Amino acid sequence: MSAANLRARVRAEMTEEIKKVARRHLATDGADLSLRAVARDLKMASSAVYRYFASRDELLTALIIDAYNEVGHSAEQAAASAAAPIDRWLAACHAVRDWALDNPHQWALIYGSPVPGYQAPKDTVMPATRVLLLLGGTLADAYQKGLVPRREPLTGGFADELVPVAETFLPDLPPRVVADTMAAFFQLCGAVSAELFGQLNNTVERDRRGFFEYQMRSAATLAGLA
Amino acid sequence: MSAANLRARVRAEMTEEIKKVARRHLATDGADLSLRAVARDLKMASSAVYRYFASRDELLTALIIDAYNEVGHSAEQAAASAAAPIDRWLAACHAVRDWALDNPHQWALIYGSPVPGYQAPKDTVMPATRVLLLLGGTLADAYQKGLVPRREPLTGGFADELVPVAETFLPDLPPRVVADTMAAFFQLCGAVSAELFGQLNNTVERDRRGFFEYQMRSAATLAGLA
DNA sequence: CGCTTGCAAGAGCAGTGCTCTCGTTGTGAC
DNA sequence: GTCACAACGAGAGCACTGCTCTTGCAAGCG
Secondary structure, three states, X not given: OOHHHHHHXXXXXXXXXXXXXXXXXXXXXXXXXXXXXXXXXXXXXHHHHOOOOOOHHHHHHHHHHHHHHHHHHHHHHHHHOOOOHHHHHHHHHHHXXXXXXXXXXXXXXXXXXXXXXXXXXXXXXXXXXXXXXXXXXXXXXXXXXXXXXXXXXXXXXXHHHHHHHHHHHOOOOOHHHHHHHHXXXXXXXXXXXXXXXXXXXXXXXXXXXXXXXXXXHHHHHHOOOO | OOHHHHHHHHHHHHHHHHHHHHHHHHHHHOOOOXXXXXXXXXXXXXXXXXXXXXXXXXXXXXXXXXXXXHHHHHHHHHHHOOOOHHHHXXXXXXXXXXXXXXXXXXXXXXXXXXXXXXXXXXXXXXXXOHHHHHHHHHHHHHHHOOOOOOOXXXXXXXXXXXXXXXXXXXXXXXXXXXXXXXHHHHHHHHHXXXXXXXXXXXXXXXXXXXXXHHXXXXXXXXXXXX
16 A cells, blocks of 8 residues: 555556456447557547557457456356256356356457457466366266266267367366267357357347257256256 | 450459459458458459449458358258268268368358458348258258157247247248257357367367267257257 | 656557549440 | 440548557656
């Protein structure tokens, strides 16, 4: 709280302020948010923003990390409020979908096509896996509690394809569970993205909950979560 | 071939040439292809391009329609080369994935997040459904041949959510089949996009075929295609 | 008090989509 | 064959973008 910290505190506030406005612009204009426009909104010169973010990509990275954490946190919260694995599973999926419907452009930022010139730095890897870890954890939990019928091991011998992901993100899980977790996660992303990006008709309506739940139940069934 | 047709013919050739170069730029630069850069490549003024495409969005639309048709055609070809429904199913899925791996930016254009200011015109709806129709057709075929065990009807009463899609794209199919077709289609999109957009690790490798096939087999199983 | 360092502002560069205005040239009607 | 007209290419120009560089100011520390 000394005067020495004032600069740092103001800087942190300013950084947060920029992100806030940028997020607002993201919500309206999409992923091609303009650094200059953000600066205009903040009544500051565009060059001043570069004191806080070295480039537009760095600002995007900050937003991406926040988005991953937001959706991850949201899913974790939802899952925590249920007891049975299947309920936790469905709660997490619905939380992800609800968050996506509330923040479509942020969803597009993290799970849509990568922005053209942008290369995700390492910092985004960890928060990006929160939802996956949650699903995997739920499934692993159900396994340990004996709620899942014994599955036959993987056929086709592609287990080694999953090794890199398995050993970094989902250790201590049998290959079959890793495969099912990843498949379910992709299913979740696919369902949400399809609904959000208007793959078929652009009638994105929140009351299509039923179909979404049908899909996520299917994914759970596929993973052995009855 | 009369002289009267010269203008029209040159125009058609020019249009195709622009699309060709644009597609090349798309492959390298991604969705933010520059109309001016395309014009430069063609050694023409940027304003001249506007004689052929009223806007950058219109050029994108043309590329999108082509992409839909390409991937659709590819899937149809692959499916036609197999006999049993499950083989046709898998062949179609692999064809879609292979095309996507070959043309990642085109895939992003049609199945990724929508480009910011862009609103898809009606022209894109029809070609967009080719893959979906193919999957649905394969499934319907299997049904008619009695290869699919009788499924219980949908529970949860969300069949009406699917009505708009069902009646415009998949008529004459029971709601259950419509739901399964759509779910499988989303699963396909999700699997390909996840792999392509590097959701987890950016190790997009063609030899992850095994895991992809595992997912698509699961989708088929879910849809009753043993 | 003076010095350093963090910060904001402005000008400027190269690039973008798009519009407008010019000449030019192919085309169909007469 | 002539002539008006439409299509076309080129260039200038506008408003915008990301980003850099320089300049000036003021807060913090010795």
